[in-house]
Amino acid sequence: MIDPIDKLLDDAQSGKSLFKNREVLHFTFIPDVILHREDEQKKVTQSLLPLLKKARPSNLLVYGKPGTGKTLVVKKVLNKIQDRVNEASFPIQLLYANAKEETTLYGLLIKLGRQLIEKGKEKEFPTTGLSISEIFNRIISAIENNTLNTVFVIDEIDYLAELVSKSGKDVFYSLTRANERLKKGSLTLIGISNDLTFKERLDPRVLSSLSEEEIVFTNYTVSQIKEILEERIRAAFIPNTIEQSAINLCAAMSGQEHGDARRAIDLLRIAGEIAEREQSDMVKDEHIRRAAQKMEEDKETTALNSYPLHEKLLILSVMKANGSTTGEIYQSYKNLCKTTRQKELTQRRVTQMLSEIEMTGLISGKIIHQGMHGRTKKFSLTLNPETVKKAFKDDLVLEDLL
């Protein structure tokens, strides 16, 4: 009998590789040519030009839907400026954080702070224990001590507004006005937002200094996405390993909503991996479709795993009593609490949690009119139950319920 591990290793060694350079499909890769973003590249460069003259640029707010090249353009412009100014006399440092990935304001500031200091000195920005204003003081000192010209890129800055409102600390204001405190070095803030309504929710004082300049990134069309893909394919794949129809399908699937280049490149990479694993000679339509399905499932799994225990129990209750009323689901939830020896929450809280989960789209609710008995809501799972089981299988409290 052939050893299954050896078989896989043999196949991988003898099999054809479809990729020439996988790195090119990684999200951190900066391509030489940025297609269909001439205007945006010009505007971002103009806005950051003062750095070239060793002066501080205005804060900048960049808008556009996800995957429209905002981060890419900003990074490329800054890299080019740094290439031109003498690094020793004018070090430009790009700091990057995504506000959506952080659950607290503290976490976000620590992440930025750690990018300012040398490796090994992370203790200056500990993961707990400092006050927000102390972290901010340390950020300012780190900039001053090294006379750094920092550009803080805060992606999905609309989430920072949420973190700020949760903590009650007006960091926004401090960040946008940091230069007034700095004796040496500088801090320019580039906020990137996917949400066009975000501005309306800002304090006018913050807004006026954050959006000293504004640039809007328009959506890519399907044919633009196709050209971006073709350019990337040339660098990433061995020639003639992707069927033209698969490229068209990939562009169409990613262009449907608003032309998301990130989704298109991710789809392509995953489809390439699936095709290679199957020892296929080409990436075909079916590989793109399966890649899309995998991405969807991964997204759902991440969303499911991010819930606290009682929300997870509630999702399982909906799964078990699929299509039932709020009252019946509460009953099912209480049973699951008993089995797992958890203290049940009140029906009121559970009803509220159901609405919150419904908003994320993992379950859907339908109002049912019951004549003189008023109305109730019936909930059902919008996911495949197998996805839920797979996501929760490593949770020790839940494993017996699956």
Ligand SMILES: Nc1ncnc2c1ncn2[C@@H]1O[C@H](COP(=O)(O)OP(=O)(O)OP(=O)(O)O)[C@@H](O)[C@H]1O
């Ligand atoms: N015009 C383009 N040419 C080549 N690659 C592109 C282009 N636009 C975007 N990409 C690629 O698409 C991916 C997403 O781009 P980017 O991270 O810049 O998007 P974004 O607008 O900042 O999205 P988000 O707001 O979600 O962070 C990256 O891998 C980037 O290299």
